[in-house]
Amino acid sequence: MIDSLVALGRRLDTPLVICLAAAWLAIAAAVWRETARDQQWRDRPLAAQVNGRPERCLACHADVTGLAPAHDPEALGCSSCHLGDPFAFDEDRAHAGMERFPGDLATATESCGQAACHSEAVHHVTGSLMNTGRGMISVDRFCFGEQAGPDSALTFADLAREKAPTPAADHLRRLCASCHLATRRDDHALDRFTRGGGCAACHLAEPAPYRDPNRHRRLTVAVDSERCFGCHSRSGRIALSYHGLAEVAPGQPFDVQLYDGRPARRVEPDVHAAAGMGCIDCHTRAEVMGDGLDHDHKEEAIEIACIDCHPTTPTVAAPLTEDDAITRRLVALRGWEEQSVSRTRKGTPLYFLTMETDGRVTVRSRGPEERRWIAGPTPDDPDHSLAGHERLACQACHSRRAPLCTGCHTSYAPDETQWDHLAGRERPGRWREKPGPIEYGPPLLGVADDGRIFPFIPGMPLRVQTGPDLPWLEDSYFAPLAPHTTTRAARPCSACHRDGATLGLGPGALDYVGAAWHFTPAPATGDFDLRWTKPDGHAVGRATRPAARPFTAVEIDATLTVGACVPCHKQADDPLYESFRGGLDRWREGAARRCDLPATETSDPGVDKSTIIIEITNQASITQQNKRTSGEFRIP
Amino acid sequence: MLRPTWPAWLPSTGSLTLGCLPVVLVSGGLLAIHFDPAAPLASVEAIEEVVPFGFLVRGLHYFASHLLLILAVAHTAARLSARDYRRVPPAAWGVAVLVLPLVVWLILSGFLLRGDPEAIGAAEVARHLLGLLPDGGHTRSCLLGTNAAALYAQHAATATVLLLVLILAHARIGWPTAHAVALPTTAALCLAAIASAPIVPQGTDPVHAPWYLLGLQEALHRTPHPAWPFLPPLVLLAGLLVLPRVTDRWLHAALVLVVGPYLILTALGWMR
Numbered sequence: 001m002i003d004s005l006v007a008l009g010r011r012l013d014t015p016l017v018i019c020l021a022a023a024w025l026a027i028a029a030a031v032w033r034e035t036a037r038d039q040q041w042r043d044r045p046l047a048a049q050v051n052g053r054p055e056r057c058l059a060c061h062a063d064v065t066g067l068a069p070a071h072d073p074e075a076l077g078c079s080s081c082h083l084g085d086p087f088a089f090d091e092d093r094a095h096a097g098m099e100r101f102p103g104d105l106a107t108a109t110e111s112c113g114q115a116a117c118h119s120e121a122v123h124h125v126t127g128s129l130m131n132t133g134r135g136m137i138s139v140d141r142f143c144f145g146e147q148a149g150p151d152s153a154l155t156f157a158d159l160a161r162e163k164a165p166t167p168a169a170d171h172l173r174r175l176c177a178s179c180h181l182a183t184r185r186d187d188h189a190l191d192r193f194t195r196g197g198g199c200a201a202c203h204l205a206e207p208a209p210y211r212d213p214n215r216h217r218r219l220t221v222a223v224d225s226e227r228c229f230g231c232h233s234r235s236g237r238i239a240l241s242y243h244g245l246a247e248v249a250p251g252q253p254f255d256v257q258l259y260d261g262r263p264a265r266r267v268e269p270d271v272h273a274a275a276g277m278g279c280i281d282c283h284t285r286a287e288v289m290g291d292g293l294d295h296d297h298k299e300e301a302i303e304i305a306c307i308d309c310h311p312t313t314p315t316v317a318a319p320l321t322e323d324d325a326i327t328r329r330l331v332a333l334r335g336w337e338e339q340s341v342s343r344t345r346k347g348t349p350l351y352f353l354t355m356e357t358d359g360r361v362t363v364r365s366r367g368p369e370e371r372r373w374i375a376g377p378t379p380d381d382p383d384h385s386l387a388g389h390e391r392l393a394c395q396a397c398h399s400r401r402a403p404l405c406t407g408c409h410t411s412y413a414p415d416e417t418q419w420d421h422l423a424g425r426e427r428p429g430r431w432r433e434k435p436g437p438i439e440y441g442p443p444l445l446g447v448a449d450d451g452r453i454f455p456f457i458p459g460m461p462l463r464v465q466t467g468p469d470l471p472w473l474e475d476s477y478f479a480p481l482a483p484h485t486t487t488r489a490a491r492p493c494s495a496c497h498r499d500g501a502t503l504g505l506g507p508g509a510l511d512y513v514g515a516a517w518h519f520t521p522a523p524a525t526g527d528f529d530l531r532w533t534k535p536d537g538h539a540v541g542r543a544t545r546p547a548a549r550p551f552t553a554v555e556i557d558a559t560l561t562v563g564a565c566v567p568c569h570k571q572a573d574d575p576l577y578e579s580f581r582g583g584l585d586r587w588r589e590g591a592a593r594r595c596d597l598p599a600t601e602t603s604d605p606g607v608d609k610s611t612i613i614i615e616i617t618n619q620a621s622i623t624q625q626n627k628r629t630s631g632e633f634r635i636p
Numbered sequence: 637m638l639r640p641t642w643p644a645w646l647p648s649t650g651s652l653t654l655g656c657l658p659v660v661l662v663s664g665g666l667l668a669i670h671f672d673p674a675a676p677l678a679s680v681e682a683i684e685e686v687v688p689f690g691f692l693v694r695g696l697h698y699f700a701s702h703l704l705l706i707l708a709v710a711h712t713a714a715r716l717s718a719r720d721y722r723r724v725p726p727a728a729w730g731v732a733v734l735v736l737p738l739v740v741w742l743i744l745s746g747f748l749l750r751g752d753p754e755a756i757g758a759a760e761v762a763r764h765l766l767g768l769l770p771d772g773g774h775t776r777s778c779l780l781g782t783n784a785a786a787l788y789a790q791h792a793a794t795a796t797v798l799l800l801v802l803i804l805a806h807a808r809i810g811w812p813t814a815h816a817v818a819l820p821t822t823a824a825l826c827l828a829a830i831a832s833a834p835i836v837p838q839g840t841d842p843v844h845a846p847w848y849l850l851g852l853q854e855a856l857h858r859t860p861h862p863a864w865p866f867l868p869p870l871v872l873l874a875g876l877l878v879l880p881r882v883t884d885r886w887l888h889a890a891l892v893l894v895v896g897p898y899l900i901l902t903a904l905g906w907m908r
Contacts, residue, residue, distance in 0.1 A: 013814075013815075014645070015645050015646075015815055015818070015819070016814060016815065016818055019818040019819060019821075019822040020818075022822045022825075022826055023821075023822050023825050023826075025826070025829075026822070026825040026826045026828070026829035026830075027825070027829070029829040029830055030689060030691075030692045030828070030829040033691065033692075033829070034688065034689055034691075034692075037685065037691075053675065053678065054675075054678050054681075054682070056681075085677075085681075085837055086678075087675075087677050087678040087680075087681035087682070088681055088685075088835075088837065089681065089684070089685035089686075090685075092837070093835065093837040094837075096837030097837060
């Protein structure tokens with residue numbers, strides 16, 4: 001038997017036998033692999049297809065819930081937004097190249113902004129101020145003395161490319177760039193601390209408790225004001241003001257502590273906030289997400305105006321056209337019916353407004369809750385048609401207060417390190433912000449870039465030395481601001497015509513004594529005072545817009561001249577204001593018998609004549625008495 | 637000298653090269669059933685993960701074709717070492733020399749058909765390089781076609797048939813021996829059973845050319861003009877074609893000047 005086997009063995013071809021044995025072993029190994037793989041994929045939808053292509057992400061993620069129909073995984077799959085390899089079965093391979101945070105502007109053109117989805121929106125957002133930060137950058141550089149004016153085309157992308165950042169660029173990269181829309185988000189937490197993240201920064205709805213791993217956060221066009229709060233609660237603090245919060249300095253009594261620990265007191269909110277309106281109930285897509293144009297400052301991007309909801313004349317609404325594709329899409333996404341629309345000054349359709357026949361406007365909420373408000377037209381009354389007030393913006397009279405911060409300190413510690421938001425890493429050097437006294441009061445007024453009289457606040461008062469041998473830079477800056485503290489009742493006439501602070505003269509006593517207006521400045525309380533201009537019209541602060549300016553001497557004189565009459569002639573419908581010049585002439589001629597306005601200079605020796613701004617006499621002309629260089633003043 | 641140490645039971649390198657062909661052809665035919673040139677990567681992923689034993693068939697095709705290349709190079713080296721180019725007719729030698737670049741092209745086109753990021757990157761480089769030829773893009777169109785389907789036709793039909801014709805003209809036998817088929821087939825089968833043919837994940841930044849072109853990729857990195865790295869291989873190919881008419885000294889010089897630096901560049905590319 002054994003001999004037979006040995007003989008058989010000798011007859012066999014040894015290499016072939018070895019090959020055969022090896023082949024059997026290999027086939028056994030292959031069968032084992034195949035069985036294991038079969039077990040792994042059993043009962044999973046391997047054949048799932050989206051838009052005619054395999055979407056094997058659904059083999060593992062078929063149970064994902066929470067997304068609205070517009071982003072249903074069964075319609076879009078996962079890879080449409082999250083990238084990765086939708087053909088792969090292996091987890092590592094499927095997740096390679098995946099975008100955990102779709103909408104991040106670094107990859108947004110491949111995810112949200114791909115051709116079939118929101119390409120135009122991503123293109124616009126990329127060029128919007130929330131991403132470029134052009135206004136912020138140029139003002140910062142202007143204040144640091146790195147450029148002559150407050151305009152430039154520099155963007156955060158340009159700053160990110162700078163290998164040796166200038167002091168202003170360094171300051172921006174470490175502090176201001178935290179709100180930069182393209183800042184990479186590194187977790188899925190969604191609170192007021194959240195910064196950046198591109199599209200998801202706003203469009204990811206506030207989640208339910210994030211315990212179910214299969215629950216995807218809902219994407220929405222109904223952006224909650226919470227999403228705006230994180231970034232817009234600083235600087236001009238419009239988000240705080242709007243919601244009735246006033247930040248106070250540490251150590252001061254406070255009612256609430258903000259998300260980042262800052263103390264704040266409760267104050268009266270903006271009348272729109274009190275009515276339940278959110279940020280996007282006024283602000284349009286084009287001004288928030290960009291309109292395809294490069295803007296230098298935010299007021300250039302803003303297109304919504306008070307008169308859009310409170311028209312002064314009946315507004316004509318017209319049907320949407322072929323050019324309004326995005327608006328039509330938004331209307332459809334919200335499940336609304338198309339209607340005739342009015343438009344902003346830039347032509348954006350205000351599809352959420354309905355013009356009623358009685359001149360009122362119905363505002364439909366675009367926020368998370370279905371709500372409607374009725375807005376009345378701007379009254380056609382003397383208050384709104386007073387001669388000489390044509391240049392006033394609505395906010396000049398209808399803003400209750402604005403932050404008047406003069407004491408924040410920013411210092412630089414070269415020996416410490418700080419996160420660089422554009423580099424995405426710690427770098428040597430640290431900018432420290434130390435909050436100082438925060439005051440609130442009626443905003444001062446000035447002339448904005450567009451010629452309107454608009455609220456201004458101290459903007460970036462700064463004392464900085466940008467090099468060891470360089471002089472200290474110290475200047476006061478004033479920035480236009482829509483304070484978002486709207487009140488139904490306007491500021492009284494005296495708030496402008498008899499208030500030195502509102503006129504830009506800074507804190508102090510403005511008194512009409514004898515026949516003259518006297519202004520005595522108050523001692524400065526912070527490092528920087530709130531004085532934008534001197535009574536002679538000489539500006540002592542700088543504006544953060546190229547054409548913005550404080551009132552000139554002529555404008556101050558005109559305002560104060562009226563102010564002399566305001567205590568008696570309080571109402572806008574007073575006959576005096578039908579022709580103020582005529583009334584003044586009658587007084588000069590002695591015809592205004594009941595007027596007890598002092599007509600001649602006081603002889604009271606206690607009056608400090610050096611404080612006189614303007615003397616109002618019954619002479620034919622009013623001449624400047626103090627530091628004026630020009631001669632005659634005429635009532636405009 | 638390889639011949640004296642070659643075991644008696646081991647077929648010659650030429651036979652082994654020929655022995656690779658059946659498994660490459662059969663596995664390629666099976667892959668063609670499931671491969672979709674309109675969605676190359678998706679179909680390759682499906683072959684790997686969905687088609688029963690698809691990973692095995694794809695692995696067989698992959699490893700056997702690479703064995704074919706290695707054995708073809710080894711066969712050429714062995715023939716050069718034995719100075720066979722002096723004994724065979726010049727036409728037969730010429731055909732043998734042309735088989736080498738054809739095998740490289742076949743494997744490269746298979747690599748490009750994979751459709752993963754490495755393949756896409758390599759296709760872009762190939763298109764760019766072929767576009768430099770002063771023929772108005774004819775060679776590029778001929779080799780790469782305008783889409784994956786054209787390249788697929790090149791790979792599965794034109795180039796394969798041409799290779800078969802050249803090999804049969806060179807070998808002058810119709811069928812390899814059982815040993816010559818069994819050995820490379822078994823080797824490819826074992827490799828395919830335990831290892832997967834590669835697919836590079838999407839989103840990967842393609843860095844490496846296929847291993848046999850790493851030297852060329854490295855040379856492209858290090859030379860100022862993209863045409864220069866192609867000159868030494870072309871000179872070598874031309875040299876091999878005219879080898880029966882030149883002295884051995886020229887052969888040694890060409891090998892030292894081309895093959896040596898290429899191997900060094902390959903090593904450098906591997907480490908990159």
